[in-house]
Amino acid sequence: MGFGRVILVFACVATLDFAFAASQKDYDDCNSVDPDRRIQGCTVVIKDSKESQKNRAIASYQRGLGYERKGEFGAAIADFNEAIKLKIEGDNASKRRDYVSKKKEAIDRATPTLGSLDGTWEGELQSLNKDGTPAKPGSYRIVISGADAKVFILADGKEREVKPTAFRVQRHLTNAVVLAIDSATDDEGLWVETWSFTVTLKDKNTLIANFSRVVNNANLPLSVDHSKFSRTASGEFQRK
Numbered sequence: 001m002g003f004g005r006v007i008l009v010f011a012c013v014a015t016l017d018f019a020f021a022a023s024q025k026d027y028d029d030c031n032s033v034d035p036d037r038r039i040q041g042c043t044v045v046i047k048d049s050k051e052s053q054k055n056r057a058i059a060s061y062q063r064g065l066g067y068e069r070k071g072e073f074g075a076a077i078a079d080f081n082e083a084i085k086l087k088i089e090g091d092n093a094s095k096r097r098d099y100v101s102k103k104k105e106a107i108d109r110a111t112p113t114l115g116s117l118d119g120t121w122e123g124e125l126q127s128l129n130k131d132g133t134p135a136k137p138g139s140y141r142i143v144i145s146g147a148d149a150k151v152f153i154l155a156d157g158k159e160r161e162v163k164p165t166a167f168r169v170q171r172h173l174t175n176a177v178v179l180a181i182d183s184a185t186d187d188e189g190l191w192v193e194t195w196s197f198t199v200t201l202k203d204k205n206t207l208i209a210n211f212s213r214v215v216n217n218a219n220l221p222l223s224v225d226h227s228k229f230s231r232t233a234s235g236e237f238q239r240k
Contacts, residue, residue: 021048022055030062038066057086061093068096071173073104107173115204115239117169117176118144122154123237125211138233140211141240142178142197144169149178151195163195174201189219205239 022045029041042063046056064079080097121144124137139154149167152159166180178197183190194214199207211233220227 021050030059035066035069039063039070042066053086057083060086061096064093064096064100068100069172071107071171073100073107076100077104110174113203114174114201117171117174117199117201117207118146120240121207121237122240123207123209123235125209125233125235127211127231127233137235138211140197140237142199142237144176144178147171151178151180151197167195175199188217190217192216192218199237202236207237207239208234209237210234 022041026041026044029037030045032038032041042059045051045059046063048056051059060079061083064076064083067073067076067079077097077100080093080100083093084097120141122139122141124139126137127135129135141152141154141159143150143152147169149169150164151162151167153162163180163182166182167178168180170177170179176199178199179195181192181194183192185191192215194212196212198210198212202208212230213232214230215226215228217224217227222228
C-alpha cells in the first residue's frame with residue numbers, strides 16, 4: 001500500500017520544514033500508531049496555512065488512516081478525497097478510499113442487526129475449576145458508555161461495583177475490551193490486578209464475552225498458592 005514510504009517521506013519533510021507553525025511533536029504525532037495522537041497531530045499540519053501542499057496532502061492521508069482505525073469511516077473517506085484532490089499520495093489515497101468505502105457499506109448493512117455496544121448488559125460467565133470441572137457461574141452487569149464503563153458483581157440479590165472509576169473501553173465497530181488495571185496494598189503487601197472483558201455483538205441484545213482476571217501479589221513468595229494467579233470465564237450478556 002506504500003504506507004511505510006508515506007511515513008518515511010513525511011518524517012523527512014517534518015525534519016526539513018522546521019520553520020512552519022506545526023512543531024516536530026505535531027509531525028511525530030501525525031505518524032503515531034495511536035489514532036487519537038495521529039488525528040491531533042495531522043490536524044495541526046492540515047490547518048497550518050504556511051504548510052506546503054505536499055505536507056498537507058500527506059497529513060490528510062495520515063489522518064484518514066487514523067480515522068479508519070477508529071472506525072470513523074466517513075471522516076476517513078473525506079480525508080482520502082482531500083489527499084487525492086491535492087494530487088499527492090493520490091494513488092495510495094484512492095486505493096484506501098475505495099477499500100474503506102466498501103468496508104463502510106458492509107458495516108452499514110450490519111448495523112441495524114447488531115445495534116450498539118453502549119448500554120447495560122447482564123449475564124453469567126462460566127469458568128472451570130483447576131480439575132477441569134465447571135465452577136459456579138459468576139453473574140455480572142456491565143454498563144458501557146463511550147470510553148467509560150462500570151462493572152458490577154451480582155450475588156445473593158445484591159450488586160457490588162468492582163473497581164469504581166477504573167474501567168475504560170477500547171472499542172472498534174462491533175468489538176470492545178472493557179479493561180481495568182490497578183494496584184493497592186493489604187496485609188500481604190502489594191497486589192497488582194487486571195480485569196478485562198473482551199466482547200462482541202452477537203445481535204442487538206446479546207454480547208458474547210470472555211473474561212480474564214490476572215493477579216500478582218508481588219510480596220508473596222511463589223510457594224503461596226495465590227501469589228500469582230489468573231482466572232478466565234466466558235458466556236453471554238443480555239441487554240437490559
